[in-house]
Amino acid sequence: MEVTAFRLIVGGRSRQTALFSIAGGADLPRDMVIQRGIPGRASSDAFLSEALQHQLLEKLAGAGMRVPRPVLVENDPVWLDAAFLLVEQVAGSTVQPDYWLPAKSEQVVLGLAREMAVLHAQPVDTVGAGLRQARERHDVEGWRAELELLAEQWTSRAHWQSVTMSAVISWLRENVDCMDDRRAIVHNDMVFHNILAQDDQITAVLDWEQCAIGHPGEDLGYCYPVVIAVTDWSKFMDAYRAAGGADVPQRQIDFFALRAGLRLMNLVISGGRDSFEGGLNDDILVASAGAHFTQRLLHRIAFMLNSILERQS
Template sequence: MSQGNVIGAKLLAALQRDLVSEIGIELQSNKAKMIAGMWSEILGYVADETRNPRADHNRQTEAERLFREPAAVEETFNVSLQQIGQQEIEATPERMDVLLAAKFGGGKTVRIERIAGGFSKDSFFFDYEDAEGILRKTVIRRDMPFGPNGYTVLDEYALLQRMYAENVGVARPIACIEDVEFLGQPFLISELVTGITQYDVAEPNKQKRDAIWKQLGELVARLHSLPPERSGLVPAADPQQQLRDYVLWWKDRWERHMVEPSFVLENAFEWLLANIPAHIDRIAIVHADISFTNILVDEGKITALLDWEFCHLGDPVEDLAYFRQFVTDDGDWENFLQSYEQSGGVRYKPENAHFYEVWRAARNTVCCSSSWWGFVNNKYSAPKMAYMGVVLYRRFLKDLALQLDLPPSR
């Protein structure tokens, strides 16, 4: 059987698993709807590959596939069930009670509920009564059996402790559990913070929205003004070398977890290494994933900045350029930038920002490529890994090609 057929069999087996164990049972749940949506898109691209086989892999065939819309799916498949029980341990109340007894002196689980999404970590709401009967509401972030970016909660927890002490919008970290006997992988526990994400969509009042932009600008400026050593990371003597080393780390990860080559990614890394910004105002702690999905707002106040796993030392303009893509109103962007710069942030450099627009797309594409490698090589057969490797990979690669002005020739 060819590699393509093997991969197809894995996809279809995983599809039936989810249809049987998730979608058919609880189609009204958010979890089932999310999985159904992912597989619907995945099958569109699988059908496209089946109907349009490649004679070979070259720049033109990759570009044609990249900019072609996925085909509709009408076929019915009958394949064997594939289980991932040995790869992922279910978080149950019974397991959490064992954890409470072993690590927290006792207690009783009130709620353990998986949070939908989570493409790089598995997240859960975990409410429990402690040994004294006090209700504690927390969030668990657990490493996946194979993650898209190679970062672990062990690294993230140490960073969160430092950032919590610096008052830069981090939920209070409670514990980091390295023992895999409890949930199969290391995980961290943080205090649950109230608030909603996607605040820009939820808040139509401009005055209230402006207040949020001001708070966010102050928060990001405070982060960027911290001495980089406060992160626990060691800055390089040369800012350009700091950035070059970071790009090379991701290039190496892509090359080690590659299912098939990509001329777009090859071109991107060549361009990035040849266009390191010449002027970097300062090396700072960069969050690297600031978006509305990672900002919690409650009653007009920012309560937390979430998902710090991409955090590293680099050019502060990276955070600004990354966040800029999510701000559709120019007035909102100006309000944020004014607050940021007045609070001690660096000057926004459009010439540096373009570099980070290319970088953003390259990094995200590598994450998806690594996820696909993990799925194909049985490191983690969850549907979200296939979704990243098939659907999101193509979206980010298309974004990368457009950033580099590499659309297909016609």
Template structure:
């Protein structure tokens, strides 16, 4: 199948190689190999954009080939710069020091470190001259998830100090003018990330600690925390229905229709009357990739951008994918219930198993649309849309298939 955006995709890879990789390479064979990669990517990009090839006739072909080589040379001669949002987290230390002057003048930033791998938000580590360690979580200009750090700040502030292991939120900056996007400043917690969306180094003991933390989270009362008016769906009659409908509306407005996704939404609507009506605090992205750990101990539950009122089964179904690779799921649930976690029916787990991969399919589909439409041509967005999106559709199909019988996919 011909891909009209193949040239742009190759340009995205080329931009990332030139701006992010090549400057880190020493002179010598590594740099030479990188030059060769650049030349190949530039040529393949131009060839993808000119699939017809040269016109007939020697004079016409001569003109075409000259223009063709000029285009390649122009790409290689252009200044190296990341495409799209790739450079948004390159913020000098003095910019942060100036911002802190109005908050705490004793904070002078000596070192800024960008944490790699952020898909929907950027994470920056700040080290002050006097040894204080802080974390900045920042919105990207083009937010494919539709969420903002401003949404998660009141939730983290409400649960911090109540026994849940979350970083202390110090300041929320709602103006994007300061560093190019809204951001939260946290105290830094000890520990390292426990993996990615697809893999983890967590031990069974860590997973049991993680289960106990989720049980604690799911016992919070939304009203007692004072979050009903600021939490997403906090006042909804049926939070789960409101959540599903909200994303279905966004899906239909934000990307081309996918029959598999339409079928998944139809199945969820059919099952809604059979799962009850829960209204508890839900993290919404409670995977092991959003946890910090030291050995077998969880030190922090991070990234609360998707938090909302809803059903605890959503968080459990979300983390089951990786937890089940580490330990038997029954043992994880035993630790969850031993720590006070509420009962969760098989029907609710089945419902949110489909919801997990449907949600991830929609969000990665938004990234694909953002890239295809030119909103953000960063390599990060290209990879989510062109690599992760198809994988999520595969997982959605595998999760949905055993749930339905004789159900035709919408045309």
């Protein structure tokens, strides 16, 4: 067997990814993707192991979801200095490489609703076996406790007060009683920089390392800003329900959209800004997290809050 092409994908912080092609691989696909852990770095409970990703992708592919077909997983680091996963390359290109821009095709956006519905309809006890629970409690009190933790993290990390973030936390506190104990497999980053498409059809959902057992509204609220930039939310939810997704009330969608902003802000500050300012990392991309990404995220959160308040008035 001969490796005929190899290209490292720049990006990922918790994994290294490359595209490669082979000749003479018998039953192996010609074009594959390899993902491995970063050598010497301890794995985090927040990310799925390669073995769990392999297991999950096999089950989701069998359920009809558009995901890369897993080929092989190796847990022994003796071969490549870390565990690694091979999957078959999928035709298509990234729908929107820029995190902040919406997709150009409404058909692709509605295709996302279909993929999300298929994922959320999978039984958590079988397909979701081995996945971490996103929180200890899933009832209203569990959501309330999580909200207070997110609020405390923001307050302790913020360099200055923010009217927007204070208003968001206040709104979430006033509306947390809308939550219910509903569980599903959630992707946690299911937007268009992690979607491949060809001819306006989704070919694969990528980047499953943050997958967990949570509430379906977590994925729906997270994608809400980029969906409504292209099509009506009601149209998206019609497609979601038609593909087997259960209804999620608008009040919960609003809650999850704002919660997603608060949660992501904390993650970017702790993993980006604080790492750079504390001298732990001098990467320019890490530096930009605090200087640029957080400001754009704050603008998006303000837009979402304003649209919610206008709709409620």
